[in-house]
Amino acid sequence: MVMEYAAGSQDYFWVRPGNYYLYKNIEKNYWHFHDSDFHFTFGFAVDGAISDSKTLLEAKINDYAKTNLGIPISFRPLLDNLRTNKENEAFFMDAFKQFTEKVFNLNAVEKRIDAMVDLISEDVYSDLHLERISNFSGPELQVFNYNETYFESQVKDVDAQPGQINCFPIKYWIKTRQESLVQQLGITIPNKINTPLGYYEPAVHKVKEEMEGNIENGGNTIFTHQGLIYIIILSFIFFI
Incomplete structure (x- = not known):
């Protein structure tokens, strides 16, 4: 749930609600929650989606389910009932704090993003110039005309364009969400990330x-x- 909120997933349990499985281990009498369908995240959305990315980005933790205007009932029994227990809620908020301070902030992940860009950029630039194979020309066809400038903006920019509501640059999304979490949780992001378990x-x-x-x-x-x-x-x- 922490990652779903941080990444702004709009096709997943908390917002939709859907795309999850419950499995009970009979021998251990233990329930497992299995998530799925996590592709509409980090500011990426399409026309006709249940919520635009800007709405998700501006939503607070306790108002997150309300962003899905297509489902007027924002109560999520599976999650909300657990949160009524004080110990569960304290654990949940602590998970948000630990996640934000150590993982979900640009101090922790920006170099990893840059490393991934270094790894894939040559292939991206090459793919943009591949010859089109499909001859489909129906009314459903959408031509996006992506180019090198668009790719570099998506992976490098830390600011959004004026009036932008969808398809934000990934660094902008992380920066904006981390700032919101810092305010909501009353925490600060350390300049040097503590990595007691090492890093890759x-x-x-x-x-x-x-x-x-x-x-x-x-x-x-x-x-x-x-x-x-x-x-x-x-x-x-x-x-x-």
Whole structure:
């Protein structure tokens, strides 16, 4: 539920409500909640959706279900009944706090987003120029004409366009949602994220940093030994 609110999922349990499964382990007498259909998130929506992304982004935690105007009843028994218990509610709010302070903020994830952009950008630019294969030309056809500028805006911009209500840049969504959570929860985002369990550094970033470091240092070798190993591994991944 914390991630659903933070990411602004509009086709999921809390807002819709739907797209989930309940499973009971008979032997342990324990219920499991399985979510699904998490694709309309982080400011992405389409025409005819149950709620525009701006409405979801502006909604507070306790008003989140009310954003679905197509379903006038905003009570969600599965969640709301659990929240009536003080211990459950305290646990829920603490999960929001921990998640916001350690995970869902740009200090924690911006470099990871940039690493993913580095990984996929070459393929994105190439795909934009692929020859169209489908000959479909019916009235349902929508041509979006995406280009390099649009892609870079979506993955780099931390501000939205004036009057924009859908398809926000991912960094703008995270920044705006984190600011809302900070205000709602009365917390602050640390400048340096505490990572007691460590963190994952994508190999593509390590290779890039080592390449740039060697070039800046004017070394005789282009790659370090470790950097060369990373390149060999990546070559096997992409070309085998």
